[in-house]
């Protein structure tokens with residue numbers, strides 16, 4: 193056979209394969225989401241997310257030690273408050289659970305990069321991401337509360353804020369208040385392309401944030417829409433977003449690719465709770481090779497264009513990457 197081109201030549205062994213490998217997962221790119229709650233000596237496993245816990249603050253600090261040891265540079269914090277109300281006051285309280293966690297984390301580990309999720313749904317009794325009137329999620333009145341939430345978080349020491357609510361104009365509202373209060377140096381990582389998704393199920397179990405009526409389709413995007421993701425990203429960058437998030441990640445590789453190609457800003461893919469739960473369940477049954485599948489899935493996000501990976505697998509990934517060195 194006279195074949196001029198034989199791609200297999202460059203696949204002959206691991207040495208040459210690794211020499212020509214195009215994409216890599218690096219520890220520096222990992223962001224580990226964590227859940228904090230009130231109380232003491234509590235470390236409650238989330239049943240649909242084996243290996244992921246709700247921590248009381250003392251246990252949170254213990255857990256952070258491992259995050260640091262493994263070299264994972266950043267955490268994304270979510271809070272489960274003592275009590276919820278209709279206006280989500282726990283989200284913007286000076287001594288709210290996330291504010292306390294951010295303060296403690298920065299005291300113990302000044303170099304840990306602390307990112308806080310900005311939303312109301314973990315703190316509202318109705319479970320929606322905004323204020324409610326006559327069964328509708330209000331947009332503009334919610335903006336003030338989101339901005340207050342972000343401000344209280346950076347006052348507590350957060351290095352970066354990540355609004356996940358999907359209200360129109362939230363990035364502008366947050367940017368304006370942060371700038372006014374002397375925090376013009378704090379970046380915003382916006383969940384720009386966030387879709388209404390069945391893949392958030394386990395997270396909502398963890399945060400107790402399932403909407404008590406209706407669903408999130410009036411604010412999160414329709415999963416059928418790609419062009420709309422471009423509009424959302426456009427608006428967020430226009431309003432001052434420094435980085436963007438595409439969420440979920442696994443079924444949205446096209447969105448990662450398109451937004452990265454067009455906007456070029458640093459992009460994080462959020463490998464969400466349901467994606468984690470599926471892998472864990474199949475692995476527990478011995479149906480798949482967990483390490484192989486996790487690394488392959490995360491690599492697909494990088495290949496699509498993601499710079500950063502927000503993943504509940506972060507600690508395992510850090511361990512695996514270490515073993516390979």
Ligand code: PBG
Pocket residue numbers: 309311313321356357391392393394395396408463464465466
């Ligand atoms: C809050 C928020 C959610 C997630 C991140 N921030 C839940 C939702 O929008 O319902 C999902 C994270 C995950 O599923 O891992 N708005």
Ligand code: ZN
Pocket residue numbers: 311312313314320321356357
């Ligand atoms: Zn929310």
